Amino acid sequence: MSSVWFFLLGLMLALYAILDGWDLGVGVIYLFLARTNSQRRLCLNAIGPLWNGNEVWLLFSGGALFMAFPRVYAVSFSGFYLPLMLVLWLLIGRGVSLELRGEIDNALWRSFWDICFAAASTLLALLFGVALGNVIGGLPLQANGAFQGTFSLLLNIHSVVVGLFAVALLALHGANFLCWRTEGTLHDRSREISRRLLIPVCVLAAGAPLAAHYSRPGFMDSFARYPVADLAPLLVLILLTSTVYFSIRGRDSAAFFSGGTLILTLLASAATSVYPYLLYSNINPAYSLTVTNASAPYNGLVSGLIAVGIPMLAVIVYQVVIHRLFFQKLTGREKDGY
């Protein structure tokens, strides 16, 4: 049962990474991509009404982690104290920028929020990547399960590589999203940017496992233990290739969807490499928090599954419906404005 929750949590985080990933990605390329106010409005209208619902997946993952693996929640949130507070401030900054930019029709006001939005999105992508890198690489968990995550500890070569990878990949995802959603100049510029991002994405995609090997040599072990999981890295390779191909050929929706699935398979590979650990102690593996020793008891997990897991499916369905409802190619002639 705790493995089911491990899977569900991974799925929630992956959904977050894909859905809010394009919002963050648009933020990363925003200042380079969109020069005029009308282009910027178009970008924001593309992520416009639904970014909020996307971000909720992060809250949802937090709540599910709290419920299913209380010790992991407690140890990681208090251990990553300052970085998490930074994440909170950045999430506040991004949300406020998106909501407030359109409130006043003034160039200075807009520029200020444009910069906030871009900076917050970029730093968030970087920090999420750094956090993931540290979870894969292991943390100095003591015997009581606690650690103190200072920046000097958390910013190591491996996590920074993963962080940069996250920034590049989400930027690509955001660019592909805009190609898919828009027409005209903005579309062409996004396509141009997405092509330029292909090389950094491929280089970092190769660099991330190498760096992981450097920080935690045994990180590939579980692939040997669960041969079926080898499918995930294999799919990563295929999808990376297809994303590159579709982006170069300008096949907008194919590039976007294969990029989104790429994020899913990358996170699946990361989850496999971590499993059965949730937080790996690089001081002594026996201090690690695993799906068994850190989970809530069986009946808590079952009632959680009924109370949360089932509605989650309904949520996915109605999110799809709502996204379809709002889907249209944006041309810049719409009246509404962020």
Added chain:
Amino acid sequence: MDSAIVGAARAQFSLTLMFHYLFPILTMGLGTLIAFLKTLEYFKKDERYGIAARFWTHIFAINFAFGVVTGIPMEFQFGTNWATFSGRAGDIVGQPLAMESAYAFFLESIFLGVLLFGEHRVRPVVHWLSSILVAAGSLFSGYIIVVTNAWMQHPVGYKLVPGGEIRLTSLMAVLLNPFAGWQAAHTIMGSLVTAAMVMAGIGAFYTLSDRHRQFARLSLRVGIILGLLFSLLQVYPTGDANSANVTVYQPIKLATMEGLFHTEKGASLAIIGMPDEDHERLLDPVIVPRLLSFLAYGNADAQVKGLSAYPSDLRPPMAITYYMYHIMIGLGSLFIALMGFGLLLLLRGSLFRTRWFLWALMLAIPFPYIANEAGWVVSEVGRQPWIIYGLMRTAAGVSPNVSAGEIVFTLLGFTGLYCVLGLLFVFLVGRRIAIGPEDDEELEEHPIPPQTGEADW
């Protein structure tokens, strides 16, 4: 545990929580009122209600956005600042919190999008239903958060296991906690009172400035009628039943908030008075004899235990609990008087001309916020020294691996950030009110044709 850490962690949690709560106070109630207006629009086919609903949806949206961005830190802080509490009780506390995002957040955030941007993309019936789902989402959200809090006030459905962990035995027991029902009803009613009073206050503002006459009168009428209804329900039965629960489950809190130092038979109720803790007495009290015994136990001669009956390390901080309780009660009574008088003027047909009263309504807007916040301070400070009543002390719940210096740093960061957010909020809402609803002056002669395009958010 080092008291500096506990103090800093509590200061940070109360700052972020009280600031966050300013926004849900309005949205929980306003969402319901918007659904009410949309229902009237839909069934009466009256565009005036639609215009009003659209204006209030804009106000709702600004509040909702601030509520969301300030709400995220709440969920994170359980883990960052209260790791021991979360690690031991997360099995239980995490359940409602995960449910909140599963049901309520998604409902609210997605259907608010439909409400704001979808008016000309979806059929009217879908738009109307969206308003109801937004309201349902915010009310459910309120309920589930109160369930979490009620479990900390009166833990149920759990068992203790060796090693100090608290394990869930029944989710239903937690969700149907006897403490939760009335507490939630009282909380939500507080929010409804706020929304109704804000509506009436803004209506008063427009009437006084002679703008948007039709919208203003509609707001005044709806605000005052519902405001009176809600502020009565706020006192009875919700407030009364809630304090009955406190009497049964948390008698020390009762004695603290009522300022009762010594056990008395036929205890009197202190209306005002300043507690003097060193000499265990109230200074300059105004009291009603025997009323406290009657309210608490339905018997004017019943014995009510005073603070001196309890060991001093189990008593919550006195002054703040006592004052906040009295502020809440005082303001609640004032709201009934204000709204009752308003209804009287409305029935006599002189409300829209009675300028002094409209001034009073307009200036009353901040007070329901104060009353709501004060009520929560009573609830939370009055629960001390416990983080989970009777099970775990607040000092034992903090994170072992976070230092006071770190918390002070982030506390300062939050303070600065929230000052900026607060200013922005006041500025933006003020601006939205200055713009006002779509001009309805013409509507009196000929109705506005349906707007094309989308809402200008």
